[in-house]
Amino acid sequence: MPELPEVETIVRDLRPDVVGSTLGRATVHRPNVLRNISKARLVRDLRGCRAVEFSRRAKNIVMRFASGDRLIIQLRMTGSLKVAHGRLNRDDRAYLVFQVQLGAGRTFLFKDVRRLGTVQLMDPESWQEFESRIGPEPLAAEFNSVVFAKRFESTRMAIKKALMDQSKLAGVGNIYANEALFLAGIDPARPANSLSRTEYQALCRTTRKVLRDGISSRGTTLKDYRTGKGTKGSFQTRLKVYGRGGEPCTKCGATLVTTHEIDSRATTACWRCQT
Numbered sequence: 652m653p654e655l656p657e658v659e660t661i662v663r664d665l666r667p668d669v670v671g672s673t674l675g676r677a678t679v680h681r682p683n684v685l686r687n688i689s690k691a692r693l694v695r696d697l698r699g700c701r702a703v704e705f706s707r708r709a710k711n712i713v714m715r716f717a718s719g720d721r722l723i724i725q726l727r728m729t730g731s732l733k734v735a736h737g738r739l740n741r742d743d744r745a746y747l748v749f750q751v752q753l754g755a756g757r758t759f760l761f762k763d764v765r766r767l768g769t770v771q772l773m774d775p776e777s778w779q780e781f782e783s784r785i786g787p788e789p790l791a792a793e794f795n796s797v798v799f800a801k802r803f804e805s806t807r808m809a810i811k812k813a814l815m816d817q818s819k820l821a822g823v824g825n826i827y828a829n830e831a832l833f834l835a836g837i838d839p840a841r842p843a844n845s846l847s848r849t850e851y852q853a854l855c856r857t858t859r860k861v862l863r864d865g866i867s868s869r870g871t872t873l874k875d876y877r878t879g880k881g882t883k884g885s886f887q888t889r890l891k892v893y894g895r896g897g898e899p900c901t902k903c904g905a906t907l908v909t910t911h912e913i914d915s916r917a918t919t920a921c922w923r924c925q926t
């Protein structure tokens with residue numbers, strides 16, 4: 652599932668084609684991806700909207716219009732976005748769930764093999780309500796370890812599960828949570844309220860580091876994820892623990908162990924380095 656670095660990469664890749672466009676005809680190929688809006692209404696409401704911003708909030712892709720309304724796309728498991736120039740080819744049409752014309756022969760495409768992704772249109776009020784339920788952005792300039800610790804220090808939830816809770820912190824999922832905890836030397840199963848201030852400082856630093864490194868590697872492609880240019884990311888070659896259960900720890904050589912006991916997701920850790 653695309654996390655912050657993957658969604659950020661897609662948004663950056665497509666932004667130049669999206670911003671400034673006035674939307675033409677939209678086509679909903681799979682109406683079951685729509686949330687809180689009918690197909691007819693979405694098609695009607697999008698026509699003529701001018702896109703003034705294309706950005707990311709947590710793992711959501713946000714196309715903001717001059718009207719203040721926003722088109723929100725969640726990619727979930729297998730969703731991908733692309734802007735096609737000229738006529739759509741057979742590959743463009745495969746698994747297409749939604750498309751909208753951007754003008755100048757360009758078409759914005761949302762493809763999704765498993766169709767678990769979603770599309771919704773929000774007015775400013777709905778957006779504000781939606782956005783207020785999401786935690787702070789870890790890469791924002793004003794974010795720091797004090798803000799970070801405050802989000803977690805009163806919960807007994809396992810720190811790994813807490814890191815992935817979007818209402819506490821935006822954008823971190825299973826891959827980057829595993830990596831950040833390894834780099835900080837913290838046992839993923841520890842209750843969040845048991846971490847010291849120093850441990851929160853370390854975890855804040857490593858969380859931001861893995862997310863930034865993930866972006867500079869254009870994301871992690873294990874299977875489905877593709878950038879906005881249709882290419883694979885490369886952070887999978889830099890993973891220290893995720894997907895490496897049974898292999899030696901890069902710090903101490905002990906065998907990395909994978910468990911599903913913390914949050915039923917795969918957690919891989921070095922039980923010698925992570926205490």
Ligand SMILES: [Zn+2]
Nearest residue numbers: 900903921924
């Ligand atoms: Zn180790």
